Amino acid sequence: MDGGAGDQLQCSAAVERLNAAGQAIKRQVIRKATVLLGRNEFQEIIIRIEDGKVPQSYVLKEFKLFTKFVKEGKCTVQLLPENIQLLISNCPPDQLNVFLKTLSIKHQAWQTLKPLTYRDKLKAALPRSFETISPLQQRDVQKANELRSKATSKGLADRTNNTMRTVPGQQVKRPRSDCDFSPANPSKRPVLSLPAARKLNKEQAAVLTAVLSGKNVFFTGSAGTGKSFLLKRIVGSLPPKSTYATASTGVAACHIGGTTLHSFAGIGSGAAPLEQCIELAQRPGVLPHWTLCRHLVIDEVSMVDAPLFDKLEAIARSVRRSTEPFGGIQLIMCGDFLQLPPVSKGKEKAAFCFQARSWRKVIQVNMELTEVRRQTDQSFISLLQAVRVGRYCHTLMESAYHKIERDGILATRLCTHKDDVELTNENKLKQLPGSEHVFEALDSDPSQVKTIDAQSPVSRALQLKVGAQVMLTRNLEVERGLVNGARGVVLGFEPGKQGLPRVRFLCGATEVLKRERWMFKVGGGLYVSRQQLPLKLAWAISIHKSQGMTLDCVEISLARVFECGQAYVALSRAKTLEGLRVMDFDPRVVRADPDVLLFYKQLRKERLLMQVGVES
Numbered sequence: 138m139d140g141g142a143g144d145q146l147q148c149s150a151a152v153e154r155l156n157a158a159g160q161a162i163k164r165q166v167i168r169k170a171t172v173l174l175g176r177n178e179f180q181e182i183i184i185r186i187e188d189g190k191v192p193q194s195y196v197l198k199e200f201k202l203f204t205k206f207v208k209e210g211k212c213t214v215q216l217l218p219e220n221i222q223l224l225i226s227n228c229p230p231d232q233l234n235v236f237l238k239t240l241s242i243k244h245q246a247w248q249t250l251k252p253l254t255y256r257d258k259l260k261a262a263l264p265r266s267f268e269t270i271s272p273l274q275q276r277d278v279q280k281a282n283e284l285r286s287k288a289t290s291k292g293l294a295d296r297t298n299n300t301m302r303t304v305p306g307q308q309v310k311r312p313r314s315d316c317d318f319s320p321a322n323p324s325k326r327p328v329l330s331l332p333a334a335r336k337l338n339k340e341q342a343a344v345l346t347a348v349l350s351g352k353n354v355f356f357t358g359s360a361g362t363g364k365s366f367l368l369k370r371i372v373g374s375l376p377p378k379s380t381y382a383t384a385s386t387g388v389a390a391c392h393i394g395g396t397t398l399h400s401f402a403g404i405g406s407g408a409a410p411l412e413q414c415i416e417l418a419q420r421p422g423v424l425p426h427w428t429l430c431r432h433l434v435i436d437e438v439s440m441v442d443a444p445l446f447d448k449l450e451a452i453a454r455s456v457r458r459s460t461e462p463f464g465g466i467q468l469i470m471c472g473d474f475l476q477l478p479p480v481s482k483g484k485e486k487a488a489f490c491f492q493a494r495s496w497r498k499v500i501q502v503n504m505e506l507t508e509v510r511r512q513t514d515q516s517f518i519s520l521l522q523a524v525r526v527g528r529y530c531h532t533l534m535e536s537a538y539h540k541i542e543r544d545g546i547l548a549t550r551l552c553t554h555k556d557d558v559e560l561t562n563e564n565k566l567k568q569l570p571g572s573e574h575v576f577e578a579l580d581s582d583p584s585q586v587k588t589i590d591a592q593s594p595v596s597r598a599l600q601l602k603v604g605a606q607v608m609l610t611r612n613l614e615v616e617r618g619l620v621n622g623a624r625g626v627v628l629g630f631e632p633g634k635q636g637l638p639r640v641r642f643l644c645g646a647t648e649v650l651k652r653e654r655w656m657f658k659v660g661g662g663l664y665v666s667r668q669q670l671p672l673k674l675a676w677a678i679s680i681h682k683s684q685g686m687t688l689d690c691v692e693i694s695l696a697r698v699f700e701c702g703q704a705y706v707a708l709s710r711a712k713t714l715e716g717l718r719v720m721d722f723d724p725r726v727v728r729a730d731p732d733v734l735l736f737y738k739q740l741r742k743e744r745l746l747m748q749v750g751v752e753s
């Protein structure tokens with residue numbers, strides 16, 4: 138199911154006929170279209186648009202692709218000789234990605250075949266046919282790459298600049314497009330490869346299937362079982378216009394490329410009475426969220442409290458004028474209730490959202506991921522499992538002597554209190570000799586700075602010095618170990634005006650970091666962006682901010698742990714026991730909430746009953 142087989146799209150489509158100046162003179166809109174990729178009787182590639190009535194087919198010979206907005210489920214295919222363009226929108230982004238890659242590679246591989254002349258075709262007299270295209274294979278990729286290298290070695294690309302051969306023996310003009318897939322200049326393009334999506338495991342695939350069946354799904358699992366990883370894949374498999382990816386905290390939202398649940402809902406802190414919240418939810422910038430949303434995705438749901446959940450459910454029914462649970466919005470939620478609980482207001486313990494009145498009415502399927510992916514060492518996994526359910530483990534005491542400093546990279550201290558984090562980072566930076574380099578962020582809309590700050594993993598101003606301990610805040614190159622959470626130290630600054638920092642990472646790589654761009658959804662479906670170096674100071678971070686992260690080397694002082702699940706969240710960030718040092722250990726801080734343990738016990742019992750029911 139990972140993005141589909143690449144032979145079809147479910148989307149909205151518009152077919153435009155263009156005049157010589159490239160303006161649309163006729164336009165047909167198909168709101169619910171299926172776009173298919175196939176071959177005709179001569180093995181030529183056909184793109185076919187179905188609207189449930191008469192399909193339209195076009196032979197794909199020469200085309201331009203516009204793919205800048207694939208992540209938002211949009212692209213344009215311009216068929217050059219026909220002067221027709223096909224505008225695709227609201228397509229699940231992963232599906233579109235695989236489709237375009239299939240189209241591009243199959244088309245290039247097809248160019249290696251001997252072309253049929255018009256006479257050949259007449260002579261062949263084959264019956265007309267349409268067969269859906271087969272999934273991409275390594276041999277297609279190989280053929281396409283052969284063609285690329287031939288074109289390069291002949292100097293074809295350089296000689297003809299923007300022209301290339303689409304059909305051997307026949308040279309044609311090929312204008313530039315903004316496409317990653319189109320072979321406009323083979324010599325400058327990387328070698329093609331099969332789509333590199335990391336595969337879901339069986340459990341994850343089962344959850345995706347349940348989600349695509351339209352049910353309201355809650356899935357849970359220990360830290361590192363790939364809940365957020367799967368959630369990203371789920372978001373990529375749903376139509377973007379009606380899918381809202383959210384999380385209970387800004388940091389967690391950023392991991393899945395979404396917004397906070399609060400900014401989706403538009404009801405401030407949510408503390409106002411229901412009637413007032415319903416009014417707030419109908420403000421112009423917010424109302425479309427509620428009316429357009431058909432799939433609401435929520436990560437780190439353990440931090441959503443019961444009153445908020447009930448309120449959102451009631452708002453959805455009221456605003457959408459529907460009596461269905463959650464106003465008919467499909468809910469897809471995940472989290473681990475044995476991690477951080479909702480923030481309590483005052484002395485009273487906050488109720489979990491599974492204790493909300495509407496929870497049972499809303500959730501139709503409960504699922505659990507059991508295979509831990511963050512850690513590989515079985516004994517460390519077992520230790521973490523014990524801590525998760527509130528059992529103290531002696532091995533942790535031994536970790537107090539772990540020497541985890543290497544190549545000038547120190548352990549990151551995970552703190553229970555936010556103030557400690559800021560103080561530690563500020564003081565440590567001050568203590569370093571040398572001058573401070575300040576990197577200011579570039580925000581697309583400075584009036585939205587508060588919204589950006591709440592969701593961005595990088596700050597408005599980043600202060601660095603040689604020797605500063607830093608952490609990567611984005612996946613740059615997964616294969617080289619340059620991943621979100623990777624730890625490093627600043628070695629120096631490049632000469633020149635920008636003075637970009639050179640950082641050595643624990644994985645061994647040394648890298649000069651450039652500004653990256655983050656996009657954030659704000660009210661009314663608008664996007665704003667922040668450009669900043671993908672770094673933050675890493676002498677210390679808070680346990681709350683570390684929720685959801687995978688970290689290289691951490692040091693934890695557990696003496697001041699004050700929440701159930703907090704010790705587990707902190708410990709489970711480490712990939713290995715060797716990369717972990719626990720100090721000030723107090724066995725009493727390892728606590729699991731009894732309400733959660735009971736809820737999980739109940740869930741398991743129900744699932745077992747269901748399985749027995751299915752088998753018998």
Ligand SMILES: Nc1ncnc2c1ncn2[C@@H]1O[C@H](COP(=O)(O)OP(=O)(O)OP(=O)(O)O)[C@@H](O)[C@H]1O
Pocket residue numbers: 335336337338341358359360361362363364365366367473510511684685686687
């Ligand atoms: N199917 C998969 N293939 C490859 N890597 C995976 C897969 N599933 C998860 N991972 C990796 O495992 C690590 C943990 O995944 P993830 O952060 O999604 O776990 P989680 O369940 O959300 O954890 P937490 O409860 O701490 O938020 C990540 O580095 C992720 O890339």
Ligand SMILES: [Mg+2]
Pocket residue numbers: 364365366685
């Ligand atoms: Mg997660």
